[in-house]
Amino acid sequence: MALSFPLREAFMPSRYSLAAVLRTTRAARGLSQEKLGSTLEARHLHNIEHGTSNVTLNMLEGISERLDVDVVALLAAASSYDRQETLDEFMAYLWTELNKLRDLGVLENVPMQFSDGTLIAAKAGKPPIPADRIKSVLICKADGLTQKETSVKLGIPASTVHKIWHMPVEDR
Numbered sequence: 752m753a754l755s756f757p758l759r760e761a762f763m764p765s766r767y768s769l770a771a772v773l774r775t776t777r778a779a780r781g782l783s784q785e786k787l788g789s790t791l792e793a794r795h796l797h798n799i800e801h802g803t804s805n806v807t808l809n810m811l812e813g814i815s816e817r818l819d820v821d822v823v824a825l826l827a828a829a830s831s832y833d834r835q836e837t838l839d840e841f842m843a844y845l846w847t848e849l850n851k852l853r854d855l856g857v858l859e860n861v862p863m864q865f866s867d868g869t870l871i872a873a874k875a876g877k878p879p880i881p882a883d884r885i886k887s888v889l890i891c892k893a894d895g896l897t898q899k900e901t902s903v904k905l906g907i908p909a910s911t912v913h914k915i916w917h918m919p920v921e922d923r
């Protein structure tokens with residue numbers, strides 16, 4: 752039975768195209784599922800190669816090591832197929848995406864997320880309310896609008912308006 756899937760715009764390939772790349776690479780390496788299955792249970796590998804089961808990053812790392820092909824190359828091959836692009840076209844697209852990350856400062860800031868090779872735990876809780884949102888609510892308050900009117904006018908939740916409305920001056 753042939754499985755169909757929608758063409759995807761994003762980089763992450765469908766599990767079907769990834770399954771096809773993994774199956775084809777395994778066959779090209781002359782490995783059976785059982786031989787490749789030393790990295791995970793053969794039945795689970797079968798399900799991954801048939802697109803009936805998702806693969807975790809840890810599983811994909813193990814499979815890619817056994818296949819002697821980088822994980823990113825496997826994902827790129829599957830993604831270029833999904834996008835119906837040549838590998839060169841896909842790589843040009845990928846460069847534009849990497850440049851977005853560079854322009855956002857992500858690439859140079861990633862090392863700051865680690866301490867001695869260990870990922871630093873992220874702080875829990877909601878992010879602070881943006882200053883422009885606080886200012887907009889306070890302007891509405893000064894203009895005599897109610898909290899409900901402010902919520903509707905600014906298109907923000909009434910609970911956020913209430914929080915800002917009663918926020919101590921030193922926290923604004």
